[in-house]
Amino acid sequence: MAERITDIGPPHYDQFLPPVIKDNYGKWKYHEILEPGVLVHVSESGAKVYTVRAGSGRLVTTDFVKELCDIADKFCDGYLRFTSRNNVEFLLADQSKIAGVKDGCKALGIPVGATGHSVSNIVHTQGWVHCHTPAIDASGIVKAVLDDLYEYFGSHKLPAQVRIALACCLNMCGAVHCSDIAILGIHRTAPKVAHDKLRHLCEIPTTISACPTGAIRPHPDKNLKSVVINEERCMYCGNCYTMCPALPVFDSEKGGVALLVGGKVSNSKTAPMFSKLAVPYLPNNPPRWPEVVGAIRKILIKYAESANKWERVGEWVERIGWEKFFEVCDIPFTFQHIDDYRWAYDTYRTSMHFKF
Numbered sequence: 001m002a003e004r005i006t007d008i009g010p011p012h013y014d015q016f017l018p019p020v021i022k023d024n025y026g027k028w029k030y031h032e033i034l035e036p037g038v039l040v041h042v043s044e045s046g047a048k049v050y051t052v053r054a055g056s057g058r059l060v061t062t063d064f065v066k067e068l069c070d071i072a073d074k075f076c077d078g079y080l081r082f083t084s085r086n087n088v089e090f091l092l093a094d095q096s097k098i099a100g101v102k103d104g105c106k107a108l109g110i111p112v113g114a115t116g117h118s119v120s121n122i123v124h125t126q127g128w129v130h131c132h133t134p135a136i137d138a139s140g141i142v143k144a145v146l147d148d149l150y151e152y153f154g155s156h157k158l159p160a161q162v163r164i165a166l167a168c169c170l171n172m173c174g175a176v177h178c179s180d181i182a183i184l185g186i187h188r189t190a191p192k193v194a195h196d197k198l199r200h201l202c203e204i205p206t207t208i209s210a211c212p213t214g215a216i217r218p219h220p221d222k223n224l225k226s227v228v229i230n231e232e233r234c235m236y237c238g239n240c241y242t243m244c245p246a247l248p249v250f251d252s253e254k255g256g257v258a259l260l261v262g263g264k265v266s267n268s269k270t271a272p273m274f275s276k277l278a279v280p281y282l283p284n285n286p287p288r289w290p291e292v293v294g295a296i297r298k299i300l301i302k303y304a305e306s307a308n309k310w311e312r313v314g315e316w317v318e319r320i321g322w323e324k325f326f327e328v329c330d331i332p333f334t335f336q337h338i339d340d341y342r343w344a345y346d347t348y349r350t351s352m353h354f355k356f
């Protein structure tokens with residue numbers, strides 16, 4: 001590995017690798033899934049490292065992290081890691097200790113799974129916990145959806161892996177553009193201008209320039225130092241609220257949830273795919289979001305019933321056709337489904353399957 005030549009930033013990751021991984025770095029030959037949530041990676045030298053993967057919330061307490069570390073100290077020589085999908089992975093060199101890790105996870109109430117043909121943890125954004133422009137919550141919806149799909153987390157019942165993502169607004173900090181099923185918060189009203197507050201809180205030129213569609217302009221009344229919004233040009237992104245807290249965009253009644261399907265990052269079998277709109281609007285209905293949960297379960301069940309083995313959601317949809325997908329999932333086709341972005345494939349030539 002290259003020598004670290006600066007002390008700026010976090011410590012180099014190699015000092016946190018288990019010895020078996022460090023000794024065999026770049027020499028891994030293959031891996032197998034021994035059971036849901038348990039993997040083994042085998043090196044060219046014959047060395048093995050075992051992984052126990054368990055679900056974890058994206059927002060966790062320090063006490064919870066300490067409890068995970070206690071399991072790692074007891075069975076894994078202190079080694080664990082968090083994945084990009086908020087799973088926690090315990091790394092072991094001794095196969096006989098796997099049962100102890102699983103028992104420790106069970107005692108903490110966290111499920112073991114998310115490998116192979118399963119629903120993995122939902123990667124999501126901040127939602128109402130922290131972000132200032134969300135149309136929906138994040139962790140609340142994720143909890144409701146995963147509670148309903150729990151049986152698919154620790155099993156291999158599905159034709160292939162299913163990755164679900166959530167972004168709480170269309171700025172999409174989450175991976176909703178490339179996930180099998182995606183949950184997207186949508187604003188449906190233009191920001192409301194608080195004229196009495198704007199001149200005290202905001203720089204008007206900065207606020208105007210923050211709008212990507214040019215929907216904001218100075219107020220025609222020169223005595224009123226404020227702005228007006230052309231609602232026909234507004235795309236409800238919330239960028240202006242980022243610059244100016246006197247332009248709140250959230251509407252508890254009209255904001256809601258859209259569902260997209262068919263995205264993936266994987267290059268295997270077919271090229272990477274972008275998600276496409278499936279359900280244009282579902283109500284924002286906390287605390288359990290029954291409409292969202294029900295729609296996702298229906299899509300997943302229909303996929304599980306008719307997809308071929310190893311076929312991702314997008315590949316299944318492309319095989320049966322989008323018309324058939326809407327029919328079997330009982331989703332009405334509306335004008336929102338018409339895609340008028342014409343030039344995507346002129347620029348996104350990123351697949352290994354494409355040759356110039």
